[in-house]
Amino acid sequence: MKTSRSYLSTKASQLKPSGIRRFFDLASTMDNVISLGVGEPDFVTPWNVIEASYHSLEQGYTAYTANAGILELRQLIADYLFQSFQVKYKAEEDIIVTVGASQALDLALRAIIDPGDEVIVVEPCFVAYAPTVTLAGGVPVPLETLPENEFKLQPEQIEALVTEKTKALLICSPNNPTGTVLQKEDLNKIAEVVNRHDLIVLSDEIYGELTYDEPYTSFASIRGMKERTLLLSGFSKAFAMTGWRLGYVAGPTELIQAMLKIHQYTIMCASTMAQHGAIEALKNGRQSILEMKKSYQQRRNFVVNSFNEIGLECHRPGGAFYVFPSIKHTGLTSEAFAEQLLQEEKVAVVPGSVFGKGGEGHIRCSYATSLKQLNEAMKRIKRFIERL
Incomplete structure (x- = not known):
């Protein structure tokens, strides 16, 4: 017809x-x-990760897991974030295992965005950021970092873009595509602006393990920022597990539990065999x-x-x-x-x-x-x- x-x-x-x-x-x-x-x-x-996944299948672990992910994996993620970046989360309430960090971003935006809310997106950035904001009903507001600053975000740039509709700031450090890393002093200055304007920060830290010159600082570890930050990460890059599609998000209980409701209806849970591989990666993959x-x-x-x-x-x-x-x-x-x-x-x-x-x-x-x-x-x- x-x-x-x-x-x-x-x-x-x-x-x-x-x-x-x-x-x-x-x-x-x-x-x-x-x-x-x-x-x-x-x-x-790494072979030990692959072998652990095989072994989980042999042991009959082929059913759904808890919506938020296998509790042992969430506990290992919580331990890892505390030991590596000194940020403490409750495994039972503050962490969701997701289908890659991309799903974690999608869940975060859908949980916090009402139609017309603005999200400041620091550019250059991963190509999915602005479209994902749009699909969640928000308005992406690009913030252009400059090569003369080695593409580092400057706090006054945030100030210039904040309006009454601004709800969140989306950052990635180390950055894709520039490789720029925001150091602790950079993050402290950004945190002041975030606090002053009552913003939520979506911090994509998928490359956090891959820093070469100085220790990595998680934005959530900055004083007062854990309560304002949704930390997005996963196993794809550092553990060479891109095809496994396994990520996670950690953050304030209220926000995580709202995201979990969306996750329950859209995905249910991440791959069971991938989660068993990730358990091995965190135990013996460093x-x-x-x-x-x-x-x-x-x-x-x-x-x-x-x-x-x-x-x-x-x-x-x-x-x-x-x-x-x-x-x-x-x-x-x-x-x-x-x-x-x-x-x-x-x-x-x-x-x-x-x-x-x-x-x-x-x-x-x-x-x-x-x-x-x-x-x-x-x-x-x-x-x-x-x-x-």
């Missing part, structure tokens, strides 16, 4: 596809491509993290030095596994640069513009690949720059 009616919601019809995936999909159709695009560890999940971190740090140093030698200015990121070099002097937009580089030299990078307006003039390159591949990629990029 023909009809002129559109069955798509306005939100769905206006939602743009992921800019990261567009380049990844294009690269997958070509041969001999070195991909520095998708942010995923090149390490395989050595694997240290070994991966050592390799990432070596790669970071190589890539940063290489870009600066080529003439693409690149600050040294303190965490995650991304660099964000400037391509402004080439005269190309970030999208044109990425497309030409892919076509001419078969190196896939992500244009900075997909991470927000402040990302234009930059490209994101993941160094979560082997040094051999990185070395060849830098040779190809150098050839491309020389032709330009």
Whole structure:
């Protein structure tokens, strides 16, 4: 039956596809491509974690878990957050195990946002942030950090954007795509503004284990901020468990319990076998993290030095596994640069513009690949720059 009616919601019809995936999909159709695009560890999940998951199946753990996740896992998460970042949560009430940190963000926004509420989103940022705010009924308000500050959020920038409708601030440290880490002194200044304007902070700390130069500080550990913070994290990055889709959120009991209601109706619980793998990861996985971190740090140093030698200015990121070099002097937009580089030299990078307006003039390159591949990629990029 023909009809002129559109069955798509306005939100769905206006939602743009992921800019990261567009380049990844294009690269997958070509041969001999070195991909520095998708942010995923090149390490395989540690074998003891895989084995624990197998063992759980053999033992018959194939049913649903508690909605909030296996209690033992939540207790281990609580212990981990206290031992690593000195933030104390109650396993029974303050933590939910989620399907990746992305679901944790979605739950958080749906639990706190009423239609029209504004969320300040610090850019450049992960491509899902603003769309997820919109899907929750909120209004994303971009805050553009600047390369001259190494993309660090400045408290006066928050002050300039706060209105009577502002409800939350969404931050990510270490940052995707810039790798910038907010140190304790930075967080203290941000906390003053947050407290003054009575804001909730959504703190994406998925890369918190992957810092290289200074110890990591969780925003929730800042004085007075635990009661205002929803800490979003997971196992994907540090434990090389991206495909397991397992994350968690920790925060004030009232907010967590509201999120749990939404979680009960939409997901019920995270994968049982993945949760058993995560239990093993937290019990016996710290050595694997240290070994991966050592390799990432070596790669970071190589890539940063290489870009600066080529003439693409690149600050040294303190965490995650991304660099964000400037391509402004080439005269190309970030999208044109990425497309030409892919076509001419078969190196896939992500244009900075997909991470927000402040990302234009930059490209994101993941160094979560082997040094051999990185070395060849830098040779190809150098050839491309020389032709330009």
